[in-house]
Amino acid sequence: MLAVLATYGPIPYSAEEFARVARASEKLVSTVSNGRLNLHFEITPWLSAFPGAPGCGGVNNGSLDALVAPARSAAGIAGYNPDAFDQVMYALAQRCGFHGVTWGQQVMLAREPSVELLLHELGHTFGLGHAQGSTCALRCGTEDPGDPYTIMGTGRSLMDFSAYEKFLLGWIGPQPHASVSANYTLVPPTAASNRAQALVIDTDVGQWWIEYRVRPFRGLLVRFIDETQAAAPFAAPGVLILHPVRATRDWVSVTETFRAPGMFSLRLTRAQPGRASLRFQWLGARRPVTR
Numbered sequence: 001m002l003a004v005l006a007t008y009g010p011i012p013y014s015a016e017e018f019a020r021v022a023r024a025s026e027k028l029v030s031t032v033s034n035g036r037l038n039l040h041f042e043i044t045p046w047l048s049a050f051p052g053a054p055g056c057g058g059v060n061n062g063s064l065d066a067l068v069a070p071a072r073s074a075a076g077i078a079g080y081n082p083d084a085f086d087q088v089m090y091a092l093a094q095r096c097g098f099h100g101v102t103w104g105q106q107v108m109l110a111r112e113p114s115v116e117l118l119l120h121e122l123g124h125t126f127g128l129g130h131a132q133g134s135t136c137a138l139r140c141g142t143e144d145p146g147d148p149y150t151i152m153g154t155g156r157s158l159m160d161f162s163a164y165e166k167f168l169l170g171w172i173g174p175q176p177h178a179s180v181s182a183n184y185t186l187v188p189p190t191a192a193s194n195r196a197q198a199l200v201i202d203t204d205v206g207q208w209w210i211e212y213r214v215r216p217f218r219g220l221l222v223r224f225i226d227e228t229q230a231a232a233p234f235a236a237p238g239v240l241i242l243h244p245v246r247a248t249r250d251w252v253s254v255t256e257t258f259r260a261p262g263m264f265s266l267r268l269t270r271a272q273p274g275r276a277s278l279r280f281q282w283l284g285a286r287r288p289v290t291r
């Protein structure tokens, strides 16, 4: 990824500071992708690219091309070839109502860099949408972004991507689908493994993704994916079910049972340091006819 630092005069932070955050981002990506993604930032010095503040507009037409054109040509004059990179991130010396925006393989940053901001926008360049949060799967409103356990949400509680997102990115392989009521074993999606790292439950209203975490808590995260909620060009958002069992937390602890009314129940029967045992039971009505 090429990071173009482009200004009309002010220098809001140093290129060294950007580089420090970029290096930390490279390291984290290597970890959370289970070694599947090798990210490298090339970073320009601050380039004088705009005669005045470029403004935050013109980013809702599906392209950043017009807005970042001066930064792009300034990079070219400085000896960088943006076309030679998979993604280009433009860090502009101005603040906007948003922290960053991504269209295709181009990103515009309007805030000082942070690891979560760089990786969140990187996720968008890979086609990930926002991870949302809701107290139920259907019709009770979503917070966007609202999932504190992934960088594509708020990332407040966990600097990682969800198993669903890792699957979309090819960082974990295809996962088992719960076709029958049975016991299942899961390992966390935090290291390369041939074992199940998520349980996928197909229902006629959408798909559920269950994953097991051992840090910073030990329990199951429950997410719901409704394909009809996908906003092109991004994949359908995962919606974390907030307070799935108790109002005080967002995960299912050992011996607790999560119920998706009319669909299924899921009990975490054992929660060991490296794996979880689950008892899954169809409740009937919402199970798809064929699978």
Ligand SMILES: [Zn+2]
Pocket: 120, 124, 130
């Ligand atoms: Zn975003």
